[in-house]
Amino acid sequence: MEIVELKVNLASPERVPSRDGYGHGLVDAGKMDENVVALGADITASVRVDWFQKEFPERFFSVGIAEQDQMCIAAGLALMGKVPFVTNYGVFLAGRAWDQIRTTVCYSNLNVKLGGAHGGISVGADGATHQALEEIALMRCLPNMKVIVPADAIEARKATVAIAKTYGPAYVRFGREKVPVVTDEATPFEIGKAYCCKDGTDVAIVACGAMVYEALVAAEKLAKSGISAMVINNHTVKPIDKDTLIEAAKKTKAVVTAEEHQLMGGMGSAVLEVLAQNYPVPARMVGVEDRFGESGDPDTLMKAFGLTSDHIVEVAKEVLKMKMAR
Amino acid sequence: MFRNLNEGQLRAKTKELRTKILKMLCEAGSGHSGGSLSSIDILTVLYNKVMNHDPKNPKYPGRDRFVLSKGHVCPALYVVLADCGYFDESHLMTLRKYGSILQGHPYMHKTPGLDVSSGSLGQGLSVAVGMALGARMDKGNQRVYCLMGDGEQQEGQIWEAAMAAGHYKLDNLCGIVDQNRLQIDGFVKDVMNIEPLADKWTAFNWNVIRCDGHDMSSIENAFAQAAAFKGKPSVIIADTVKGKGVSFMENKCNWHGVAPNKEQLETAMCELECD
Numbered sequence: 001m002e003i004v005e006l007k008v009n010l011a012s013p014e015r016v017p018s019r020d021g022y023g024h025g026l027v028d029a030g031k032m033d034e035n036v037v038a039l040g041a042d043i044t045a046s047v048r049v050d051w052f053q054k055e056f057p058e059r060f061f062s063v064g065i066a067e068q069d070q071m072c073i074a075a076g077l078a079l080m081g082k083v084p085f086v087t088n089y090g091v092f093l094a095g096r097a098w099d100q101i102r103t104t105v106c107y108s109n110l111n112v113k114l115g116g117a118h119g120g121i122s123v124g125a126d127g128a129t130h131q132a133l134e135e136i137a138l139m140r141c142l143p144n145m146k147v148i149v150p151a152d153a154i155e156a157r158k159a160t161v162a163i164a165k166t167y168g169p170a171y172v173r174f175g176r177e178k179v180p181v182v183t184d185e186a187t188p189f190e191i192g193k194a195y196c197c198k199d200g201t202d203v204a205i206v207a208c209g210a211m212v213y214e215a216l217v218a219a220e221k222l223a224k225s226g227i228s229a230m231v232i233n234n235h236t237v238k239p240i241d242k243d244t245l246i247e248a249a250k251k252t253k254a255v256v257t258a259e260e261h262q263l264m265g266g267m268g269s270a271v272l273e274v275l276a277q278n279y280p281v282p283a284r285m286v287g288v289e290d291r292f293g294e295s296g297d298p299d300t301l302m303k304a305f306g307l308t309s310d311h312i313v314e315v316a317k318e319v320l321k322m323k324m325a326r
Numbered sequence: 327m328f329r330n331l332n333e334g335q336l337r338a339k340t341k342e343l344r345t346k347i348l349k350m351l352c353e354a355g356s357g358h359s360g361g362s363l364s365s366i367d368i369l370t371v372l373y374n375k376v377m378n379h380d381p382k383n384p385k386y387p388g389r390d391r392f393v394l395s396k397g398h399v400c401p402a403l404y405v406v407l408a409d410c411g412y413f414d415e416s417h418l419m420t421l422r423k424y425g426s427i428l429q430g431h432p433y434m435h436k437t438p439g440l441d442v443s444s445g446s447l448g449q450g451l452s453v454a455v456g457m458a459l460g461a462r463m464d465k466g467n468q469r470v471y472c473l474m475g476d477g478e479q480q481e482g483q484i485w486e487a488a489m490a491a492g493h494y495k496l497d498n499l500c501g502i503v504d505q506n507r508l509q510i511d512g513f514v515k516d517v518m519n520i521e522p523l524a525d526k527w528t529a530f531n532w533n534v535i536r537c538d539g540h541d542m543s544s545i546e547n548a549f550a551q552a553a554a555f556k557g558k559p560s561v562i563i564a565d566t567v568k569g570k571g572v573s574f575m576e577n578k579c580n581w582h583g584v585a586p587n588k589e590q591l592e593t594a595m596c597e598l599e600c601d
């Protein structure tokens with residue numbers, strides 16, 4: 001298994017919103033390929049597409065508050081050889097335009113790119129209506145769709161460029177709030193290739209998005225109790241990296257998944273689908289437990305919903321008990 | 327122009343294509359008769375006299391584009407595409423069968439000559455807007471056509487797309503409403519009234535043209551007016567009869583999604599032949 005050591009200061013990491021990474025990545029993609037175009041739906045600055053708009057005004061189309069139209073106009077542009085990026089809040093993008101994504105984009109395998117903003121509970125004060133907690137499940141079940149949940153702003157930038165370079169529909173999720181930067185420019189990123197960012201032998205914590213940082217902190221805390229935890233950055237939920245996951249399960253024989261999403265249908269479900277069918281081991285999941293979010297400041301919410309390193313530690317200890325009981 | 331047929335030749339062609347639609351639907355045992363018969367005249371004129379396209383080179387970038395937003399009437403489009411030479415006529419009898427290149431609703435990766443897949447109502451006009459924007463970006467002179475149903479006008483997304491096309495002044499885009507006044511549950515005016523329809527399109531900054539959707543020269547003239555109009559997208563509201571050409575299907579909403587059986591096919595053939 002490839003081990004990519006992340007040089008992050010866990011005690012006081014630099015914090016950047018992953019939406020900034022998306023915004024920069026979109027500009028990079030625009031410079032790389034003149035066919036890249038972007039569609040805005042009245043939240044253009046909030047989802048960081050204004051940077052692309054400033055750089056390439058003639059390649060930006062405002063569509064108004066009309067998510068379904070936005071998706072299908074993108075499909076039409078893709079049919080004319082463009083590489084359109086549709087950016088919107090994840091709830092409205094994946095939810096409001098789901099039939100459009102399914103039938104017009106995915107069925108015909110059109111080259112439309114989706115940027116899902118405001119992913120997760122950390123959206124904060126706007127509350128449940130704006131906190132995307134179901135979109136990974138909604139996107140993952142669609143044939144031809146790729147789904148990526150970058151760990152931080154740097155990875156979000158790389159993921160955005162990567163989906164522009166790779167043919168076909170793809171969804172990249174990013175968040176609103178500042179989150180710890182765990183990767184750096186040199187960290188490899190490849191669609192569909194998870195990597196181990198901390199080696200360990202007792203339990204594997206498979207995480208995506210901002211939960212990668214929480215998993216790294218949890219591993220450090222577990223080490224203090226004499227538990228050796230592996231951490232996997234599983235940024236690509238689909239196509240999922242079966243080999244790395246099976247290898248991690250074989251080595252540790254206990255798995256915890258961690259994500260900022262409903263437990264049903266998300267990254268953890270995808271991981272356990274692979275393991276249950278290939279190498280079943282005791283496993284537990286950390287995520288949102290079948291409930292809607294609410295207003296609050298992001299840190300309070302992450303704690304209230306159990307999306308913290310402390311909760312990962314607790315759950316890891318439970319899964320280790322399951323492993324011992326076998 | 328694909329073929330320079332005169333009015334009489336066009337009329338003969340649509341009669342022939344109507345019989346093919348009914349035969350393929352009968353063989354399939356299911357499918358949408360009413361809306362296929364109401365739109366076949368428009369499609370025949372479009373593919374023969376209006377659109378710039380080449381069956382020998384179905385994907386050449388400079389071609390005009392067609393979006394069948396009301397995808398359920400694909401039998402009408404399939405017979406037109408076969409007639410133009412996009413694929414062999416023998417495929418028509420495989421409609422809706424396992425392994426067929428002719429899916430129950432249009433699928434672009436199986437049927438040569440299809441520019442886009444469809445079947446979920448309300449989405450096609452937005453796709454056409456994207457195509458028209460793309461053509462304009464590349465300074466191409468392709469025109470984009472999109473056929474919608476009148477019941478389909480009830481979909482909110484149609485009006486999102488209408489607003490966008492008006493906003494961007496897409497005069498390379500031409501919408502067509504097959505106004506057969508019926509949908510599945512009954513008359514459009516009873517299910518959910520869409521009138522005043524022309525006023526709505528006008529209010530969304532479109533150039534509105536009306537035509538008789540079963541009169542060859544009226545249809546041709548409407549397309550010519552649309553192409554000549556600059557600064558706004560055009561929509562042709564075509565007055566049609568659902569089930570046109572087969573007396574027992576005409577103006578009957580229960581013929582929306584039903585195929586004729588062998589007996590009904592024979593009766594229909596007699597009518598079309600005698601006409």
Ligand SMILES: Cc1ncc(C[n+]2csc(CCOP(=O)(O)OP(=O)(O)O)c2C)c(N)n1
Pocket residue numbers: 360361362364396398399445446447448474475476477478479504506508509510568582
């Ligand atoms: C989004 C969506 N909802 C419902 C349907 C089912 N449906 C198929 S045809 C139809 C009626 C269409 O009526 P109209 O647009 O007037 O078409 P036409 O009369 O030309 O057949 C409906 C409701 C569908 N295909 N797509």
Ligand SMILES: [Mg+2]
Pocket residue numbers: 475476477504505506507508509
């Ligand atoms: Mg109708």
